[in-house]
Amino acid sequence: MSERQETPVQEIAKSCKNEVPERFIHKNGYPQAQVDFVPLMDDFVVDFSLLFDHSSSESHHLELAKLQSALSQWGCFQATNHGLSSTFLDEVRQVTKQFFHLPLEEKLKYSRLMDDYDGYGNDTIVSENQTLDWTDRLYLSVHPEDKLKLQYWPEKPLAFRKVINEYTAKLRMMFEPLIKAMARCLSLEENCFLKEHGESVNMAGRFNYYPPCPTPQSVLGIKPHADGTTLTMLLQDSEVEGLQVLKDEQWFRVPVIPDALFINVGDLLEIMSNGRLKSPVHRVVTNSDKERMSLAVFCLSDPNREVGPVAELISDEKPQMYKRVQQYQDIFFQYYQLGQRPLDAVKI
Ligand code: OGA
Ligand code: NI
Numbered sequence: 001m002s003e004r005q006e007t008p009v010q011e012i013a014k015s016c017k018n019e020v021p022e023r024f025i026h027k028n029g030y031p032q033a034q035v036d037f038v039p040l041m042d043d044f045v046v047d048f049s050l051l052f053d054h055s056s057s058e059s060h061h062l063e064l065a066k067l068q069s070a071l072s073q074w075g076c077f078q079a080t081n082h083g084l085s086s087t088f089l090d091e092v093r094q095v096t097k098q099f100f101h102l103p104l105e106e107k108l109k110y111s112r113l114m115d116d117y118d119g120y121g122n123d124t125i126v127s128e129n130q131t132l133d134w135t136d137r138l139y140l141s142v143h144p145e146d147k148l149k150l151q152y153w154p155e156k157p158l159a160f161r162k163v164i165n166e167y168t169a170k171l172r173m174m175f176e177p178l179i180k181a182m183a184r185c186l187s188l189e190e191n192c193f194l195k196e197h198g199e200s201v202n203m204a205g206r207f208n209y210y211p212p213c214p215t216p217q218s219v220l221g222i223k224p225h226a227d228g229t230t231l232t233m234l235l236q237d238s239e240v241e242g243l244q245v246l247k248d249e250q251w252f253r254v255p256v257i258p259d260a261l262f263i264n265v266g267d268l269l270e271i272m273s274n275g276r277l278k279s280p281v282h283r284v285v286t287n288s289d290k291e292r293m294s295l296a297v298f299c300l301s302d303p304n305r306e307v308g309p310v311a312e313l314i315s316d317e318k319p320q321m322y323k324r325v326q327q328y329q330d331i332f333f334q335y336y337q338l339g340q341r342p343l344d345a346v347k348i
Pocket of ligand 1: 243294295
């Protein structure tokens, strides 16, 4: 299978004069992509300061109940009062946008090489039939330290490394309390997912840049997929909407809440929970007049570690639904680019 790097979407957007290349067009169309017809999802905000504060048992339990309800209905929610200031979140957005606004030659210094996940680029071509996503991205491993590939870390803007290191270190602090709270939502011993996952959390940032697209009705920013992670923590653009979540075969728009982090369950946690927690399918739509950025931070277990459904959730009534998996990311990317669900490959 040959892989080649494509022209950045940002460059195509500049030069395409309203004619988007064929390979970005979803030929069968896709229903309800137009923002006007897609309802807004609501009522799924979780206040982390209350969730993680066990001193007031009443407000803590109330927040835990909200988390439980969001997880069972959506598999995702917006986190507020997480301890990151709105000024700091704006700095994260700022350095991300500044990177994508650099001249092309500068960005190309960080181009992803073949057979690597890290670096600047866009969709890997695995098939002639693949429909391409209208987005450029910078993918960076951010934790643990020995997985960092510094050659891909932008030197400009100057604040990039410092801001992103600080940001991801803070997100890392939220991982453990959050996955413990999720176990408690299922009335499980709070360490049960953590034990399965392993103490070490691997984190990678996917910095997404979506240029305006002249034909948003037939082009997607990111095609429908679920994340191959344990959890994903997403910082959305502070103004421009685009993310949508699928529930009961209906798409819903994720509202922009500027100071909130959008958090979703990923396939690995669906596997560990033996299907009790759902990894939601989501997509990103394009629009014709505004650029959009986002930063998804993927949290997953060490790729060499084998993870599977926890024993507590397997019973005669609920038999094991998924095989134990290792190196899930590799399965993930092959299926993803073909618009298929990698979870189907590991179902029993
Ligand atoms: C992703 C993703 C959503 C967004 O990067 O996996 O779903 O809003 N991003 O950019
Ligand atoms: Ni995603």
